[in-house]
Amino acid sequence: AHWTNAMNVAALSPVNVTPTHVGDRPALKDELAANSHNLDFLRSAVVLLVVGFHLAKYFNWQPGRLQVTDFGLLGVMLFFVHTTLVLMFSLERQRANSSVPLFMPFMMRRCFRIYPLAIFAVAFVYLFRIPSDLQFGRFDLLHQTAGNFAANLLLIQNVTRQKANPGPLWSLPLELQMYLVLPALFLFASYLKSAWGIIDRKSTRLTPVT
Numbered sequence: 586a587h588w589t590n591a592m593n594v595a596a597l598s599p600v601n602v603t604p605t606h607v608g609d610r611p612a613l614k615d616e617l618a619a620n621s622h623n624l625d626f627l628r629s630a631v632v633l634l635v636v637g638f639h640l641a642k643y644f645n646w647q648p649g650r651l652q653v654t655d656f657g658l659l660g661v662m663l664f665f666v667h668t669t670l671v672l673m674f675s676l677e678r679q680r681a682n683s684s685v686p687l688f689m690p691f692m693m694r695r696c697f698r699i700y701p702l703a704i705f706a707v708a709f710v711y712l713f714r715i716p717s718d719l720q721f722g723r724f725d726l727l728h729q730t731a732g733n734f735a736a737n738l739l740l741i742q743n744v745t746r747q748k749a750n751p752g753p754l755w756s757l758p759l760e761l762q763m764y765l766v767l768p769a770l771f772l773f774a775s776y777l778k779s780a781w782g783i784i785d786r787k788s789t790r791l792t793p794v795t
Contacts, residue, residue, distance in 0.1 A: 627667050634660030645722035661756055665763060672764075676771045687768045695764045700740070703757060707737045710751045717751035727752075 638657030640646070647653060676687055683690075710717050711734055716724035727733075727750045736747040740758045749755035 624667065624671065627663060631660050631663045631667060634663070639719065642719055642721055643724075647721075665760070668760070669763070669767065672767055673771055673774075676768060680775075687771070691768055692764060695761070699757060699761065703740060703754060704738055706751055706754065707734070711737075715751075717753070718748075719752050 634656050638653055638660060641653040641656070672691075676691065679685075679687060679690065709715070711729055714726060716726040718725040718727050727748060729737075729750050732745070733747045733750065736742050736745040737750055737754065740754070740761055742749050742755065743758045749757075
């Protein structure tokens with residue numbers, strides 16, 4: 586779990602999850618509005634889990650047999666679920682409003698949202714030797730090599746098996762790699778939906794009227 590995920594979740598507005606082409610369908614619009622409230626709840630739960638995990642780890646709170654790290658991991662997993670749903674709505678809106686291929690505009694927006702702040706954080710921690718590896722009750726200073734620094738700048742720590750520095754950036758490579766496959770999953774899901782609609786209409790026509 587990490588602060589960046591919490592900020593990303595908080596920055597996703599529920600207004601952005603409503604596709605623009607449903608304005609003439611009140612029932613669907615009402616359904617999406619209700620879903621936005623569910624997303625608000627999920628977003629709040631994720632932020633609380635992420636913040637609570639970091640506070641519990643820093644202040645060394647270990648209540649009974651509960652593993653505080655599990656709360657942090659749960660927050661990250663819920664973040665990915667939330668982000669996937671919101672970005673699927675975004676891709677649907679983008680496809681409805683433009684004939685431009687989905688992948689490049691989508692990835693450009695994601696990269697410009699993530700990389701500038703991540704590069705600043707990595708460089709700041711590296712130049713000023715700031716302890717950023719959160720352990721129970723303390724922050725440790727990581728010994729950073731040139732390879733580790735480059736991997737953190739490019740956000741490929743999990744691919745190169747380098748440790749994240751700052752520590753909270755450990756999940757950003759996973760997030761970026763998720764973005765690489767989301768457009769393909771969206772197109773595949775859209776194809777299945779269209780194919781199922783065609784099959785359903787054909788089966789309706791073939792059903793005898795009694």
